[in-house]
Amino acid sequence: MPGSRRNDRPDSAPAVQEAFALTDDLLHSLRRALDDNSAARIEALLDGLHSADVADLIHQIGRERRKRLVENLKSHLDPEILSELDDGVRQAVVKQLGPAHIAAALAGLDTDDATEVLETLDQATQASVLTALDEDERTPIEEALAYPEDSAGRLMQRDLVAIPDFWTIGQTIDFLREATDLPDEFYEIIVVDPSHHPIGTLPLYRAMRMKRPIVIGDIMDADPHLIPVLMDQEEVAYVFEQYNVPSAAVIDNTGRLLGVIMVDDVVDIILEEAEEDIMRLGGISESNLYDSVFETTRQRFPWLLVNLATAVMASGVIAFFEATIEQIVALAVLMPIVASMGGNAGTQTLTITVRALATRDLTRANALRLLNKEFAVSIANGFIFAVITGVVAWVWFGSQDLGIVIFAAMVINIIVAGVAGMLIPLGLNRIGIDPALAATVFVTTITDVLGFSAFLGLAAWFLL
Amino acid sequence: MPGSRRNDRPDSAPAVQEAFALTDDLLHSLRRALDDNSAARIEALLDGLHSADVADLIHQIGRERRKRLVENLKSHLDPEILSELDDGVRQAVVKQLGPAHIAAALAGLDTDDATEVLETLDQATQASVLTALDEDERTPIEEALAYPEDSAGRLMQRDLVAIPDFWTIGQTIDFLREATDLPDEFYEIIVVDPSHHPIGTLPLYRAMRMKRPIVIGDIMDADPHLIPVLMDQEEVAYVFEQYNVPSAAVIDNTGRLLGVIMVDDVVDIILEEAEEDIMRLGGISESNLYDSVFETTRQRFPWLLVNLATAVMASGVIAFFEATIEQIVALAVLMPIVASMGGNAGTQTLTITVRALATRDLTRANALRLLNKEFAVSIANGFIFAVITGVVAWVWFGSQDLGIVIFAAMVINIIVAGVAGMLIPLGLNRIGIDPALAATVFVTTITDVLGFSAFLGLAAWFLL
CATH class of the missing domain: 3.10.580.10 (CBS-domain)
Structure with missing residues (x-):
């Protein structure tokens, strides 16, 4: 995949190549210069680059080369680069450079940027960097750090007119x-x-x-x-x-x-907040593209564990109907359709609701009206897909009764999915929990458990 | 849920009430004023509000009251309000006011804002509004509309120093x-x-x-x-x-x-692009909170239909193993766990990849390195969760062999999920398709089909 071949996508890629400083060519040249350990070539390549572009290069060259690059930048590090780094990479760079060097760099930053660099360091490193700062540089940073994380106090700069x-x-x-x-x-x-x-x-x-x-x-x-x-x-x-x-x-x-x-600074926050919602909806509590394998595995573990627990719960529902499935194996074939369609319908409503809460389009004043609408949409889509699925099941297994059972289970599951997809994030938001973080697992648990029990339960009742 | 009770969440809600013009109280007062059709009270309530806040109010009061409010604003409509409206609501407002009124309003906007209002209207309405404009106002807007949608030409304003x-x-x-x-x-x-x-x-x-x-x-x-x-x-x-x-x-x-x-203007674009990714990952092609039930149902339909098709495909896999399930019903109980864990692991990698592509953190130059990492993470999580699930299955059904089969199926499915979760969005991006739009369905289809066939296939081979 790497290579200096020109991008031949039909979109605006050529214009982009002109407008952005970071090209694949530059990255490859830098890698070669680092492998040859040629300080002169490294400096020539980075000369005139914006600090944000240098930070991107540091992110993209891999751990070993990164160390070598930072070693080369050591004597003349642009402090802005520090504030542009991702948390994980920044930790590593700070460790490599040492507190005295970092303190000298922080002195060249606005209070808000210096605070941003310091707040992501562990307590011990933070303390040693603060100690290495002059008092008149330390005081405003300590004052900023005294404000709660993610508050305006951390974002503001003291210099103003x-x-x-x-x-x-x-x-x-x-x-x-x-x-x-x-x-x-x-x-x-x-x-x-x-x-x-x-x-x-x-x-x-x-x-x-x-x-x-x-x-x-x-x-x-x-x-x-x-x-x-x-x-x-x-x-x-x-x-x-x-x-x-x-x-x-x-x-x-x-x-x-x-x-x-x-x-x-607010543009960064907007990106960060949208990013957080996307990651949390995708089942990732924290995202850091450049974290180590161990760290990444650890970050994704909790959500997968919760999902395993809810999957086992859904299996428990199926186990309850083992006798029914033994008699009609077609139920085992069809049951994932009911759960999956409910899950998807629920995710759609959930996604809309989580974003509407984040963008303040959904307030207590219009929640009831929007809930009515979601309910109506769920009824419409529920009936449409229940009919399609019912017909598919009828034709496939030649049983009209089976078609009716899956029709009924689908209607129930999609309607409940729509209502739950809205009420669960609203409820979580009300009690102060980020709906993006927890709503997905609640909603899919409901659609799985309800999907399996409605379908298998109705089948046990009507078909046996 | 509505009501003027104070928000008692433990977070920063009180500060928000002070900082934002839009309160539940204002919304309720406006509704009452509209229901009483009191022009004086409506005007008093809106007096001094920022155009963005008025637009939010128009969004939040519901169709009938909206018509009445627009009727009241007609004679002195702040043109900025038009540019702050959501597409669907804007269409309705434009239809209500008529081309002459809209043309008069557009004359008060910068070219980029006027273009933004016009580009969302249907062809016929657009043409009639353009005709109603003076030539020196029409020309720059027509020039802007000649640039491709979503291009810099549509975003720029002509007025500059x-x-x-x-x-x-x-x-x-x-x-x-x-x-x-x-x-x-x-x-x-x-x-x-x-x-x-x-x-x-x-x-x-x-x-x-x-x-x-x-x-x-x-x-x-x-x-x-x-x-x-x-x-x-x-x-x-x-x-x-x-x-x-x-x-x-x-x-x-x-x-x-x-x-x-x-x-x-770029802040709006950043929000829009992040929003688009979130919606597409959540299975919604277009999002419009204020669209009608019919329109919303229509928008969500295609994704649900695709999901039904893939769910039926997965059912086909299960049907292939009907004889096996008939003999060991425990397989029907456990099989959703394998599919669901694969789906979740795949979604995690997919989410990371789609966002890294959107934020340009993932380039051709570092794709291979990040793919290696995803592969390693998938192997780690694959083994961890395969062991847990294997033990659960063994203890639950008292069969060591069943535990080994589900262990093997889980390892395979989670590893493939991780690799597919990265390769599929990369591939879609390469051929010019938005990965957020299509990747979810590809990845979950793979994890469903592979999950069921690996588990049931291995079971048929080893257990019978």
């Missing part, structure tokens, strides 16, 4: 020209009252068009979108998605300005 | 103060050469800090991230995610500047 509303454009421009501790990037200026509560924002594109005597309070956007410092990152992402803001001020519980969250 | 590199900060500021056709929002100025090729960007936060005599070419970021106009929106999203840019210039195939894409 805040001015009073009575300033003029002229004063603002002079301040910006002279200030030495401005953030690396900012898209708007936060306007604060005398007690440092944000009362508005001034987008730079507006500030730039105004003449010097104009007063900030007259041209700012009042009523800014404010983020409480303890807000969960999922809610933060929602504010940015919903209101299309490029940045937002973070406040403490008295309304005082603490920091600012930028849209590029 | 471009200046030559030999200008000074002073000239730039004067230009910005006097220009009348600037975009609503912008975060950076695009620097172009005499033939209008982008050669750099100047972030506003840097421009604002510079003195008037400074020349743009000396302070711009050279080597900007450029987006070819035909690039797929998924690739566009990747550029923004990878390089954390707030906006990016779009160029034609000669490198000339055509437009600009803003990060807030």
Whole structure:
């Protein structure tokens, strides 16, 4: 599969090759340079690459070459690379470089990025890196780490531009020209009252068009979108998605300005949250493409174990009807169809419900209406597929009664699947459990157990 | 479930209630106002709400009340609301308002938003709205619609700020103060050469800090991230995610500047693409929470039909071993366990692979290495769960031979599931089919058919 052959897919691949720095050619050249241990060639290949691209290369070259690459980067490591790495790989890189080196690198990062690097390290490494930092760099990071994981406090940066509303454009421009501790990037200026509560924002594109005597309070956007410092990152992402803001001020519980969250950090969160839902729906609690075989096996184990337990439970239902199956073997042939169709119908409703909860399209106010709709859809699809399956069974085994039994079992299972596919995630969400994490196993257990017992139970009753 | 009771979940719900405009209370008040048809109360409730929040309300109040609300908004419809609506609801609203009204609303939108509204309408409605537009508003929208769906050309806006590199900060500021056709929002100025090729960007936060005599070419970021106009929106999203840019210039195939894409539009694309993967993995081709029962049933039908076909195929395998099952009914009891565990292990690998392809973490260059890892993980989990299941079967049915047979079938099925879970999406991607759309059904078909035939085949061979 590897090779430098050009991609011949009919889609936009050629354009992509131009637009992205990372090509297969680059990767292969880097591998060769690492195998030859040629420091000059390695440096030439990485020269001018964006830190995110270097991080991707570090991910993609495999464990041994990665060590060699990090060794080569050691003396001139771009600190941004650290913040772009996946957790597992970052742990390994930090271990390799040692606390002193990492502390020096963290000093070159914004507080939020430094915090992101540190929060994924184990306690001991975290402590030794913190000790190696200067006090004025350590304090803001320790303050950020004191906020709960996944809260706005962890995401925000302390560096920001805040001015009073009575300033003029002229004063603002002079301040910006002279200030030495401005953030690396900012898209708007936060306007604060005398007690440092944000009362508005001034987008730079507006500030730039105004003449010097104009007063900030007259041209700012009042009523800014404010983020409480303890807000969960999922809610933060929602504010940015919903209101299309490029940045937002973070406040403490008295309304005082603490920091600012930028849209590029939120883009990462949006990806992370969607990713988490996808993985959890797919039966993976944590995903890390670059983790070791041992670690990956360990991560996938719990879900498979739960699935084994529920599969054994479903088998218990079948065992209960052993005598019936002994008399009509056709039941063993047909029973997986009932369970499988219920499982699929349930998964469809479940997927919709989990996402609608995540995107806040499903609220307590419209839950009943959407439940009615799912119920109606389940009845429709239940009847359609029950008829098809009933006819298939009738023709296949030449028994009209068998057709009727599987028809009835399918209707019951698909309707219950639809209702359970919605009620279970709603219920889990209500009691504070992530519906994506647990709903799949509940729903498929119900459709398996109910599918087998409805089909075999009805068969035992009518056919014997 | 509805009601104005306060949410008593232990998470961040109270903070959310403060931060978001949409509360259950507001929704209930609006419903009552609509039922009473009180125009004054409706207007008071919506006053000051962000267009995205109004769109959410329109989504959440149900078909009849929606009609009444749109009727009330008719005379003073904020055009932004149209661009925030879901496709299905938007169709209905457009039909209700009529082409003349919609055309008037579109005139108030940026080209990209107007295009987004128009592209989801059916051909006839689209044509009648276009006809109702003034020519100078129609032309840019028609140009945008001429680009392929989901391409950068549809996403970009034409309004932008471009200046030559030999200008000074002073000239730039004067230009910005006097220009009348600037975009609503912008975060950076695009620097172009005499033939209008982008050669750099100047972030506003840097421009604002510079003195008037400074020349743009000396302070711009050279080597900007450029987006070819035909690039797929998924690739566009990747550029923004990878390089954390707030906006990016779009160029034609000669490198000339055509437009600009803003990060807030990309946030929508990121959500849309992740959403699409989640839905397709969950067996739903298109998702629209607010579609009618009929439409929803129709959307879910194809996947259920495919699943029925594969379930019947698996039943065919079981039917082939009817004689064996007749003699050992325990096989019918245990066989769903083998299929189900294979299905779950396959889904885990499949989920990882589909996402890694979507996020470009899985490339041709590292596919072989990751495949090796999946193979190793499958062997590990395969053996672990085969041993557990073997022991369960042995103890349950008191037959060591039955335990050995299910052990062997499980090892085979879980290993094949892992390999298929990776190779099938890779293969589909290679031939240009979205792996999220089709991989699930292929993988589960394999694990069902192989699971049943390995278990029943081995049983027929060893136990009879």
